[in-house]
Amino acid sequence: MERQVVTAGPVTHLQGDDSLISAARDGDRAAFGRLYDRYARMVHGILLARVPPREVDDLVQEVFLSALRQLHALRDAARFGAWLAAITRNRANDYYRKTGPETTLTEPVSENQEENRTNDHAVEEEAALILAVIRTLPETYREPLILRLVEGMTGPEIAARTGLTHGSVRVNLYRGMQLLREKLGQTTPGARFGLA
């Protein structure tokens, strides 16, 4: 029963984003590290909704490095979350452009080889199945669902981080959850590989 706590704390620190962004623009890397701490789960969740799990950690770092390089171009500090989310979605799209079958420089690696997160294969398989089902949902729903169910963010926190309205996030969470329930209800063990 690990990591199922929903965290709402960071929302209270959002007022400090402006000063952190300003400091980061002036070369304060510790300030940028603080922004990383605040937004890493959002970036991670958005990527997890789009690319294979084994690629996500590396891409998170690439997104933040890209943001660090482009920070001077951010005009409205209050939109940092939405701006970072856009960079993240673009990076996920780039991933598929660069790793298409024609341009792959390396041997393909089987999904079964990649992550040994636990010895409990049954639990691991169930998690992989659920994630795969979420990833079949429309983008509008899968992103808030992953931020809520995987990253442990609350609805208000998702709204604050991504720059969306509470109403929009709330509706997408409920509709997404409804769809997920329906899909999981239809899913049988034999059908799971068709869902990935």
Added chain:
Amino acid sequence: MKDDYLWDGSGEPDPEIQRLETALGRYRHNLPAPAFEAIAEIRSKATRSRFLTFRLSFGLAAAAALLIAVTLFTYLRPKPATDLGPAWDVARLEGAPRVGSHSISANGGIGKLGVGQTLVTDSSSRASISLDEIGRVDVDAGTRLRVVRNGPDRKRLALDRGTIHATIWAPPGEFVVDTPSAVAVDLGCVYTLHVDDSGAGLLRTTLGWVGFKLNGHESFIPAGAVCATRPKIGPGTPYFEDATPAFREALFKFDFAGRTPEERSASLDVLLAQSRSRDALSLWHLLARVSDSERARVYDRLLALAAPPAGVTREGILRLDQPMLDLWWNSLGFGDVTLWRTWEHDWSQRQTNAK
């Protein structure tokens, strides 16, 4: 309202959502921030270097040459992350290790590992990282290892899980490995470090000695000794592997399993009764880990096994006077703790400056 639970975790918990949270929690982000400061420093140097080159080569011919060089660099570089600083060579020993999404079984089995990149070996692959002039790290199967920093005076890896064998000839304190439950600092040595899926670790030193640290909890592990570490607890008490089974079992209980003062006291009884001369290593560490009321018992046993040098008093040790503790450690012959204190001071300052 069960819907409230989906929205913000309040209200009556929805068991189905809780089940999903539990199952999916394994994918949650849990990596610390990379060393942006180091990366920016490297990039800044690179920028200055490019500017100087431009000035020196001012002129049409030179500008044309620069343009060609930049164009070639842009098109031929394999991955953007590789321009973030020096990269180490990674050699495939077995199977198909990966750096990011790239398998290094191709290209002659050689790859590059730079700051921000991750080396992953599956259950059938192994790799070896050449740390240029400072050493080598062999990576066992089932390992995930990241490069956090590769600066001129500090190399820092993060071992998320798996096993590495490090042979380091860098100056003490220059090579550091983060684990989920402790930071391993090379003090001139050969060692093996293992981290399991829960974040618990085990460090075994073959040559020299290693420092293990978390939140002010520190352990020194000389050759022939091992030290376990646990998330949220940090490094346990190091011990020599030839200690009696009863001693090792009691030490484990004392460090990680003792829930009550009575249980820890019972474990301490066994430790004191079973300790040999070589176990002065463990008893010295225990001085700072037992309660004030038990410290005198540990002091007396350590005194019997390895008398302290001049300048170390019973009163000083009982009040945990650090210079006296260090003097006693140095007299045990496992290594000069000054190396550690120097590194720790430098490291603490960096941490403070980063805040």
